Amino acid sequence: MDYISIFLEVGFWVATLRIATSLIFGTLGELVCERAGVLNLGIEGIMTLGAMGGWMWVYMGGGLWSAVLFVAFLGAMAGLVHSGFTVYLGLSQHVTGIALTMFASSISYFAFRMMLPDVTTPPKIDAFNNYAVPLLSDIPVVGEILFIQSPLTYLSLLMVAVVIYIMYKTPFGLAMRMVGENPIAAEAQGINVHLVRTISVMMGSSLMAIGGAFLTISAFDAFFFGMINGRGWICVALVIFASWEPKKALFGALLFAGIDAYQVRLQQVSGIDIPYQFFLMAPYVLSIIALTLLARKAVYPKALLIPFRRGERH
């Protein structure tokens, strides 16, 4: 195996799509929050909550699809907490987000230990199987790559379309973009800024939680401590990389996942004598580089980080 032939493997492309799935959910979720003007640094914790909640739901005997619904609900609740603090009370989005991450991760670990006090090796569940789309999956190469994937991968791609539709084609999407750009003007139009922001944060947080759940009920079949491992923070970087556009978020997540899948395979290329830790650093280093290259051009939603207080001018 050498540097180039990795790209010729079907396995590489399949892995890219698989790795991208949780990033697509997470990045879309963060994007929805930020377009409404709320930075959600709770993402890392919400993904942990989703990973644990989804896994536990199935482990306790629940179905896989109902686990997705359950996790979306958990995410929405976490989003409600975030928005209670940052939207209604106007508290620091940075500090609240970090605190929410700490809270959601530690409560997930606590709950896991409560329900399974004595386990040393994480028990397994029957996770989602890959679903081969009839006919389409028979297409050589392309079919194998695109149409034999986890149902949640299809759902993530569908969500890109749904988010684009909601954001650009519905009145709610217009309101959402408006409260993220100019809340005073939005209010003058009779829009309830706080409510629109809250709904957006709750929707975004649901997507994040499903992104976390993908790891435990589809990609793997068990829950580990620290399994989100910075994926949430990478999504925050990807939102900036995508300049707050869902289409570009999909592209960013795929590119990023591709590099990650490539790095895993590159480790096995003979003749490369670099310690494996440096390969594992790649996603984080690349996120920083991507941010650096794009930061100057980044056009933030104008009201991002600014709490809206009725009757106050900014």
Add this chain to the structure above:
Amino acid sequence: MRLEVRTNVPLWAQGLAPVLAIFISLVLCSLLIIWAGKPVLESYALLVNGALGSSFALSETLTRATPLIFTGLAAAIAFKAKLWNIGGEGQLYVGAVVATVLGSGLVTLHPVLMIPFLVISGALAAGILLLIPTLLKNYLRVDEVVVTLLLNFIVLLFVNYLLEGPIQDPMSMGWPQGRPIIDEGQLMPIMERARLHLGFILALVAAIGCWVFMKFTLWGYEIRSVGLNPQAAKFSGINIHRTLIITALLSGGMAGIAGVSEVAGLKGYLTLDMSPGFGYAGIAVAMLAMLHPLGVIASAIFFAGIYVGADSMSQGMGIPSYIADVMVAVSILMVLISMLLVRYRIIRG
């Protein structure tokens, strides 16, 4: 609902607010104890006893508070300037790595020189690490929150590499642990039959030093001004870029000393699990202290007490020790609300 500014808030109310916030946090977290099916008051009694009940328990709490004071100062200073340094964890490990590289035989000095040498080198290296996101913020407008967060993961992987190679202890039988700090570099114990070490005294000195720096020096004034209102600061002739660089060196430096102190004071050698999130907990410490350097001491001791006490509570009662992290997170949220309610009152409609 809307918020209305309160005009006169008496000092006692300002002081009482965080105490009340902590009380409410404990009440909320008692739900977890109820979930575990254990008696709430007895569990909390075990917690308090485990943290303060004997001179040994107290010494353990102060030992645990030592790194938290440093990382709390790191967060307090950076947040004062609104430099969102969430990279305390990575900076801590950089300090610890530098202490291991320099302090495990490469340099041998008399302890009087050796200890300051390790502390300053560790602080400098960690400060330089925070300088990367700060310069990126200054000159390329890169968001420092994400970069500092991502750097934590990069540093941890790098430390992992170092511990499996360049700085691995040859006597560790393949275990990923660093070469031990030589005797001259060890922060000596300051209490008999306890693990409390010189690092605690250093932490107190650092907190007082930071307080003096922030309150009485021009640079400290500039840091506070930049945080309060960058436009006004710029207008009055403060060089914002330079101020943020000073903030970064000081903040990163504090987190770096936390690492030096843990390696050279408590453990004696570096491992990958040396810090159970001290860098992140520093944010909680700083928030509870309302970003006041002297308040950081009290708040670090408080959180250390929760961690140490929760350990003995979880052993005695069988409640998972993750409850300590939940308590810390809930207290940040409650303290945030209490700080808001001191300044505003909530009006319906």
